[in-house]
Amino acid sequence: SQTxxxxxxxxxxxxxxxxxxxxxxxxxxxxNLYWYRQAAGRGLQLLFYSVGIGQISSEVPQNxxxxxPQDRQFILSSKKLLLSDSxxxxxxxxxxxxxxxxxxxxLTVT
Amino acid sequence: RKEVEQDPGPxxxxxxxxxxxxxxxxxxASQSFFWYRQDCRKEPKLLMSVYxxxxxxxxxxxxxxxxxxxxxxxxxxxxxxxxxTYLCVVNSPGTYKYIFGTGTRLKVLA
Numbered sequence: 001s002q003t004x005x006x007x008x009x010x011x012x013x014x015x016x017x018x019x020x021x022x023x024x025x026x027x028x029x030x031x032n033l034y035w036y037r038q039a040a041g042r043g044l045q046l047l048f049y050s051v052g053i054g055q056i057s058s059e060v061p062q063n064x065x066x067x068x069p070q071d072r073q074f075i076l077s078s079k080k081l082l083l084s085d086s087x088x089x090x091x092x093x094x095x096x097x098x099x100x101x102x103x104x105x106x107l108t109v110t
Numbered sequence: 111r112k113e114v115e116q117d118p119g120p121x122x123x124x125x126x127x128x129x130x131x132x133x134x135x136x137x138x139a140s141q142s143f144f145w146y147r148q149d150c151r152k153e154p155k156l157l158m159s160v161y162x163x164x165x166x167x168x169x170x171x172x173x174x175x176x177x178x179x180x181x182x183x184x185x186x187x188x189x190x191x192x193x194x195t196y197l198c199v200v201n202s203p204g205t206y207k208y209i210f211g212t213g214t215r216l217k218v219l220a
Binding site for chain 1: 142144151152153154155156159197199201206207208210211212213
């Protein structure tokens, strides 16, 4: 069966520090992968999606970037975090048009 | 007009009640529709896909009305454990993207 992993589960980082969040999928190949952010009490905001290795589509101009170095690995990064980057970061993949989410990383920027 | 709109609620209902949520979408070319459930501080989980003919899964019934561009979710015999936020999701035609509503909060009261 397919599973999706994200780590870390929680993270507290100071403003201006770098960020790297990792997402990996098991049990499937060439999945479409997505990064979302959910601010406290808000809806899901699509940040990036990828349909293959090295292929990244950016939805929101900001200080975040994404990379897909391997088929089942999706990484979200930032060189310098802002307070507004705080939120719940969710990775997702698609199976038969249905989207499945990882457990998420809760990021607090202080 | 927002691409996907939901009444944020909260809907406060007693145990055993029947409750219905609607969700409207703006793009008539959308083809895929879903309901997700999100518990507090957790990732969204797929509750059910919504098919053109409507579909039922136990106490949950989903309907699609293409003419009026809305989908609905009916929950019968509400349980305390049904308390959560219910997210409506619609595909963005011609893209690999999915659009999420901001969610409807349900509280089932003892």
